[in-house]
Amino acid sequence: MSFMQINDLKVYYPIRGGFFNTVVDQVTAVDGISLEFEKGKAYGLVGESGCGKSTTGKSIIGLEKITSGSIIYEGENVTDNRRGRGSSYNRDIQMIFQDAHSSLNPRKRVQDIIAEPIRNFLKLSPDEEKRRINELLAIVGMNEDAKLKYPHEFSGGQKQRIGIARAIACNPKLIIADEPVSALDLSVQAQVLNFMKDIQQEFGLSYLFISHDLGVVKHMCDHISIMYKGRFVESGSRQDIYTNPQHIYTKRLLSAIPDVNPVGREERKKERIEVESNYAANHKNYYDENGKVYDLKKLSMTHYVAMSAHEKGGI
């Protein structure tokens, strides 16, 4: 049973210009997507840069204005005015960002950064607050010495852990994680992802996990939507998406994941080329969601990047 439903969400950014700075056009960032969140489940949102992933996350949490659609949280329509500061929605839905550094106030000590949501929502006594901060630092695997330090004194992975400690401080229901590891070294990425999985299980957290990397999402998510130009071109369980992708764009994204397992690599490559050639034979042209035509014969069959190059006039 889902605790939150997003229905037909649209977010358009106005483009202003002219002498009076009036709205002259708009960017369609999110164009009618629907998704729902279940307790303890991770929902992945994947797509290339600019397809609208971050705007989706930011509009759900209330950092961007929603043009149309609705957000129903625990049976209540919170689209317009129930997501503000101090609301239970504001406490229960938290976000962690790609750039942990700029999401942490450089002038505040770690203890005050983590205490921020606690002071807003839990109203603990000073002793209880101290205990909660120590507890949170222990959960994210950091020493109590960290409390008096400033963000710049930590590595990227540690900063992300501080951001996570702040996000889980008030026992949220959903964490929106926007490319939480893409700025980190590969070895640290695995640590942070595994740690996020651990706390998901421990606290029954739900995630909206945003990434351009299908490999990362495969590791983390139960349900995945593939986003292209503001819309979902395909949604399904992890199993569906990885073993039986339907949309050619999903196939292209999958073929861009480095195939690191040498056993059977040649067979997989042959199979992929065959699948794509069959698709090309049956569909001379591929039409995207906006009706734009791609001539499949002119596209590289093994790399989805070709599609974006084509769009930019590169092919």
Ligand SMILES: Nc1ncnc2c1ncn2[C@@H]1O[C@H](COP(=O)(O)OP(=O)(O)OP(=O)(O)O)[C@@H](O)[C@H]1O
């Ligand atoms: N504040 C803004 N004003 C105008 N247009 C914007 C704004 N923010 C984003 N956009 C545009 O909206 C579209 C979606 O952007 P968004 O950042 O959501 O994509 P994304 O998939 O998260 O990309 P990335 O992975 O690069 O962050 C893009 O065309 C982008 O240029």
